[in-house]
Amino acid sequence: MTKSTQKAKDLMKYMDQMFIRMSRLIDRGAPDEDINRNEMKVLHLLSENGPSTMGQIAIQLGLALSSTTTVADKMVEQKLITRYRSEEDRRVVLLGLAPGGSRIFENAQKNRLKFTSALLDQLSPEDQDTLIALHRKITERFSSMTDTELGDLYNARSTSPEKGTVKSKKGTNRRKLTSKLKEREI
Numbered sequence: 001m002t003k004s005t006q007k008a009k010d011l012m013k014y015m016d017q018m019f020i021r022m023s024r025l026i027d028r029g030a031p032d033e034d035i036n037r038n039e040m041k042v043l044h045l046l047s048e049n050g051p052s053t054m055g056q057i058a059i060q061l062g063l064a065l066s067s068t069t070t071v072a073d074k075m076v077e078q079k080l081i082t083r084y085r086s087e088e089d090r091r092v093v094l095l096g097l098a099p100g101g102s103r104i105f106e107n108a109q110k111n112r113l114k115f116t117s118a119l120l121d122q123l124s125p126e127d128q129d130t131l132i133a134l135h136r137k138i139t140e141r142f143s144s145m146t147d148t149e150l151g152d153l154y155n156a157r158s159t160s161p162e163k164g165t166v167k168s169k170k171g172t173n174r175r176k177l178t179s180k181l182k183e184r185e186i
């Protein structure tokens with residue numbers, strides 16, 4: 001096993017452990033409220049992006065439009081979000097934050113900030129700066145990639161530097177992906 005393979009395995013182990021723990025917390029949504037993960041994501045999206053169409057929300061959630069409509073219907077009934085027609089184009093239906101949803105989201109954000117601060121307090125100031133810098137770097141690189149490129153990267157098994165290709169699990173050469181990865185220095 002190469003050194004880089006061992007490092008990748010170590011990183012995967014720690015990321016998996018952290019993801020599992022964080023998922024448990026996120027699955028609880030807002031513990032004091034009757035709200036689940038998808039509903040919290042809707043509140044987050046509407047808070048960040050402002051009024052949005054059902055289709056825009058569905059894409060961001062990665063859900064089918066019908067599933068998103070079910071989530072939104074429940075949230076409208078709970079008075080967490082509002083549904084209304086666009087002033088510019090009456091055919092367009094928008095979702096927006098209702099005061100109840102805004103309150104829940106703000107409280108959840110305050111709790112997340114306390115939690116994140118407590119995590120950072122476990123590290124030295126230098127380690128905090130390093131952690132933040134690495135997260136920023138990874139996020140910027142992933143944000144510049146399309147879903148297809150990310151999928152290809154995820155499915156890539158090995159890189160052959162001398163040939164400039166990445167072979168997927170199915171053995172497909174991915175010269176285009178490799179050149180893009182080299183451009184981004186991943």
